[in-house]
Amino acid sequence: MTIFYVALGDQGQAGPMIGCGDSIVATETGPVIYASQVEASMSDLLENKDTVHGESGLMNALAGSNLSYVSSSVWGDTVTVELTGDLSSGGICDDPRIIAQLSYTAMVAAGSGEAKILVDGTDITDKLSQK
Template identity: 50%
Template structure:
């Protein structure tokens, strides 16, 4: 009989071990786990890097004295005309467009017959943003209009170039925090 008890105890121990191996994590008396018991670490979304693209820039220049025949009518009987550059590789089309427009050192754009009212000044690009349909460009420095007719030309060239770069429907250009129209009215 002793052997029968020993066999029964061994079978009982084996059954206990076998059942313990099949128990849910935390033992047989542990409550079922839910998704809220242990918080998982959260990560904040990583801002995506700007997309680098190769594309031509659209800059705006003035066709002097053509009364709107070549583009948008502009004060003093001129036209505001888009000019497309060669393809440029950039991750900030607005910055590239504004810097390229402001870098022109000659008032006449090659043999195109187009004019820029921007050379001679010290304007440089600081930053830009789009909110809704309005692009805001922040510049620093001073414009140097060559005459009273250059005031609307400067404003139009800057605003329309910024709008073309961002597909915005309206543009606001600030020079050291002051709207360009106000800066130019002091000239």
């Protein structure tokens, strides 16, 4: 499975730049048996409550959130993922980190080019802008 974390302040060297000079970086987990690759990848990402991912030094901007996977669907080239729970952001730099971790993980798992992330039925960008 491919899960995405954040390289702080590396100016896009380790992966696509996502804001505040950070990059989003793919990591690989061991083999997993799953019915839905999107569910397995998203659940693995959301269950990790460590602020730093292993010894990689990559940041997990979702560590303070208490989110759970509900469902996903693919329409055309877009995967829509429904989550539920509490979203916690440290502010203006954490917002793009959170969105990128969720979006890139969902897109790779679904094999799609775009992701729409909903938290309790509300687009994640709207949820974060309310903070």
